[in-house]
Amino acid sequence: VARALDHIAVTHAPNRTNYFSGEQFSTAGMVVTAYYTDSSSRAVSGYTYSPAGALTSGNTSITIFYTEGGVTKTTTQAITVTTINTTLNSNSWATIKAVSDAGKGDDYWDVGDTKTITINGTVQGFTFSNLSIAVFILGFNHNSSREGNNRIHFQIGKISNKLVGLCDSNYGSYVSSGFCMNTEQTNRGGWSNSHMRKTVLGNSGAPSSPPANSLLAALPADLRAVMKSVSKYSDNTGGGSDTASYVTSTTDLLPLLSEFEYHGARSYANSAEKNYQAQYDYYKAGNSKVHYKHNATGTAAYAWCRSVYSSNSSDFCLVGTDGSAINHYAYGSWALAP
Numbered sequence: 001v002a003r004a005l006d007h008i009a010v011t012h013a014p015n016r017t018n019y020f021s022g023e024q025f026s027t028a029g030m031v032v033t034a035y036y037t038d039s040s041s042r043a044v045s046g047y048t049y050s051p052a053g054a055l056t057s058g059n060t061s062i063t064i065f066y067t068e069g070g071v072t073k074t075t076t077q078a079i080t081v082t083t084i085n086t087t088l089n090s091n092s093w094a095t096i097k098a099v100s101d102a103g104k105g106d107d108y109w110d111v112g113d114t115k116t117i118t119i120n121g122t123v124q125g126f127t128f129s130n131l132s133i134a135v136f137i138l139g140f141n142h143n144s145s146r147e148g149n150n151r152i153h154f155q156i157g158k159i160s161n162k163l164v165g166l167c168d169s170n171y172g173s174y175v176s177s178g179f180c181m182n183t184e185q186t187n188r189g190g191w192s193n194s195h196m197r198k199t200v201l202g203n204s205g206a207p208s209s210p211p212a213n214s215l216l217a218a219l220p221a222d223l224r225a226v227m228k229s230v231s232k233y234s235d236n237t238g239g240g241s242d243t244a245s246y247v248t249s250t251t252d253l254l255p256l257l258s259e260f261e262y263h264g265a266r267s268y269a270n271s272a273e274k275n276y277q278a279q280y281d282y283y284k285a286g287n288s289k290v291h292y293k294h295n296a297t298g299t300a301a302y303a304w305c306r307s308v309y310s311s312n313s314s315d316f317c318l319v320g321t322d323g324s325a326i327n328h329y330a331y332g333s334w335a336l337a338p
Contacts, residue, residue: 010064020098025079094222111281230255242272256305270307
């Protein structure tokens with residue numbers, strides 16, 4: 001009795017079953033097995049499938065067709081397609097994370113694209129009451145060999161398309177708390193042990209358990225749920241010596257930018273920092289570095305960098321009101337743009 005094709009089945013799922021809108025189905029890793037009327041079976045090639053073009057959110061399965069001896073049989077493979085909007089702000093943070101995880105951010109969005117968030121809560125004595133502010137893309141997979149793959153780096157933030165820094169009510173004053181790098185006039189301990197890193201920004205905690213009264217705690221929950229840490233290199237000793245071995249890594253969720261990440265050049269930071277860092281694409285493209293006060297957007301502000309001023313034991317680097325590299329006492333209250 002001549003055998004005939006009875007049915008087909010996917011006996012090994014493809015490597016990918018999750019897709020983004022606009023991508024095409026890949027058969028890589030998939031095994032299709034044909035079963036015959038004489039109870040025999042074999043893996044086959046030469047099958048076709050539909051849809052073969054760009055996938056959309058309405059596609060929940062792929063139909064596979066195989067013909068042999070004039071007989072055609074079909075089977076299906078379940079897939080999931082996530083719709084990606086090329087307007088960054090129209091996507092949820094969960095969708096942005098999925099694209100980031102796949103390393104495909106720059107397939108859909110551009111450096112400088114913005115997404116609006118709401119900052120709400122008290123940060124070291126200053127209350128943000130539902131502040132609407134845009135975060136914007138600084139770069140895709142920035143300095144990934146050192147800082148981590150499959151990441152989209154954002155900066156806080158812009159208001160009415162103006163680069164701003166977050167300022168507390170003590171802006172411009174010397175303080176022992178609030179938005180200062182340290183509560184005393186010292187840069188000893190560098191970025192790693194700074195009041196700014198641990199207490200103000202909240203890098204000593206986790207997205208699910210941010211330190212109380214930190215900026216991390218004031219960020220929206222859906223953003224915190226998808227945040228990834230990065231390995232940032234900085235002078236983590238301080239004390240006024242330009243010593244290469246002082247540059248080590250920290251694991252951060254909300255780092256300030258370094259002098260080199262802003263300017264692509266070293267003026268006051270530890271001269272070894274630039275060996276471990278890269279200028280962000282947003283600033284490399286020539287965009288303005290001038291920050292304005294978030295609560296007075298007509299007024300330019302000094303904005304903190306995480307880089308220690310390597311020539312003395314009292315200062316950290318800042319971006320000046322004209323966008324230049326400067327430095328100032330660690331216990332001054334200046335703007336934050338992490």
